[in-house]
Amino acid sequence: MIDFVRILIEHNIAPSIQRIKILEYLSKYKTHPTADMIYRELVKQIPTLSKTTVYNTLKTFTEKGLLTALAIFDNEIRYDFNTDQHIHFKCSKCGLVFDLDGSHDTFNEDFIEGHKITEYHINLKGICKNCLKKESK
Amino acid sequence: MIDFVRILIEHNIAPSIQRIKILEYLSKYKTHPTADMIYRELVKQIPTLSKTTVYNTLKTFTEKGLLTALAIFDNEIRYDFNTDQHIHFKCSKCGLVFDLDGSHDTFNEDFIEGHKITEYHINLKGICKNCLKKESK
DNA sequence: TCCATATTTGTAATCATTACAAGAATGAAA
DNA sequence: TTTCATTCTTGTAATGATTACAAATATGGA
Ligand SMILES: [Mn+2]
Ligand SMILES: [Mn+2]
Ligand SMILES: [Zn+2]
Ligand SMILES: [Zn+2]
Numbered sequence: 065m066i067d068f069v070r071i072l073i074e075h076n077i078a079p080s081i082q083r084i085k086i087l088e089y090l091s092k093y094k095t096h097p098t099a100d101m102i103y104r105e106l107v108k109q110i111p112t113l114s115k116t117t118v119y120n121t122l123k124t125f126t127e128k129g130l131l132t133a134l135a136i137f138d139n140e141i142r143y144d145f146n147t148d149q150h151i152h153f154k155c156s157k158c159g160l161v162f163d164l165d166g167s168h169d170t171f172n173e174d175f176i177e178g179h180k181i182t183e184y185h186i187n188l189k190g191i192c193k194n195c196l197k198k199e200s201k
Numbered sequence: 202m203i204d205f206v207r208i209l210i211e212h213n214i215a216p217s218i219q220r221i222k223i224l225e226y227l228s229k230y231k232t233h234p235t236a237d238m239i240y241r242e243l244v245k246q247i248p249t250l251s252k253t254t255v256y257n258t259l260k261t262f263t264e265k266g267l268l269t270a271l272a273i274f275d276n277e278i279r280y281d282f283n284t285d286q287h288i289h290f291k292c293s294k295c296g297l298v299f300d301l302d303g304s305h306d307t308f309n310e311d312f313i314e315g316h317k318i319t320e321y322h323i324n325l326k327g328i329c330k331n332c333l334k335k336e337s338k
Numbered sequence: 339t340c341c342a343t344a345t346t347t348g349t350a351a352t353c354a355t356t357a358c359a360a361g362a363a364t365g366a367a368a
Numbered sequence: 369t370t371t372c373a374t375t376c377t378t379g380t381a382a383t384g385a386t387t388a389c390a391a392a393t394a395t396g397g398a
Pocket of ligand 4: 297329
């Protein structure tokens with residue numbers, strides 16, 4: 065059982081019910097959800113939850129390094145509890161986002177051509193295994 | 202002088218004034234502009250230009266493989282006349298998008314872990330050379 | 339308990355993009 | 369050259385994600 069309250073305190077974030085639930089959701093469902101997906105699920109548990117709170121919380125978490133914000137196609141931000149370097153693949157059929165942690169060699173450099181690098185993302189797009197299977201039938 | 206009419210015809214796109222101008226703009230200004238940036242520039246030349254036409258045209262061009270659509274941070278689509286594989290870097294200070302054509306080894310595989318790959322993007326974020334220079338003053 | 343501060347909420351605003359329908363241009367057949 | 373179907377363009381309205389903002393609520397220490 066992960067101690068979400070401790071994680072929040074360690075990141076200098078006051079552990080409100082909303083924040084605990086949002087962090088719990090992200091750690092449990094590694095589907096790279098959008099703010100709206102998180103809202104729609106959690107409002108069932110917390111009927112008074114506001115979508116603004118979800119947005120604010122996700123912003124805070126990202127700024128404090130607790131999450132990674134992903135901008136992978138289709139103009140929507142997705143959130144990832146896994147802040148380690150890994151590769152993302154989005155299926156253009158079903159819309160699911162998969163992790164590909166292939167041991168691809170990554171940039172380690174802090175500077176490239178004089179620019180300071182703070183984030184590094186590899187995003188792939190295509191048709192996922194499941195959708196390919198359906199297609200072939 | 203590039204023959205934009207020929208390029209359009211070769212891609213099975215009827216060469217209207219609007220389409221020619223949009224293609225010309227993208228080939229001339231390699232700044233990875235958004236639809237809105239293109240509109241704001243071209244409406245000076247074509248006062249009747251509609252933003253919808255810009256969006257439609259960019260969609261058509263992308264579908265026909267004439268452009269690459271980039272989703273690099275901040276929820277906006279940018280367009281690139283250069284369809285060759287290269288790396289993008291967005292400065293979080295000034296917002297400019299730079300090309301980094303570093304000979305980074307890329308995926309060549311058509312399939313990864315069973316998923317069919319159709320697009321491959323490497324996006325970096327950080328602070329660009331120019332902004333670093335300004336900061337240090 | 340009291341109070342300053344942090345957090346949450348709900349609504350309105352914004353920004354990028356898409357949907358849609360009507361008008362204009364095009365170009366081939368008669 | 370007229371006709372007419374098709375394609376393009378335009379303008380406005382709608383959508384969807386996100387942010388701004390101000391009021392209401394919760395929190396934790398003095
Ligand atoms: Mn991930
Ligand atoms: Mn580029
Ligand atoms: Zn799929
Ligand atoms: Zn910069």
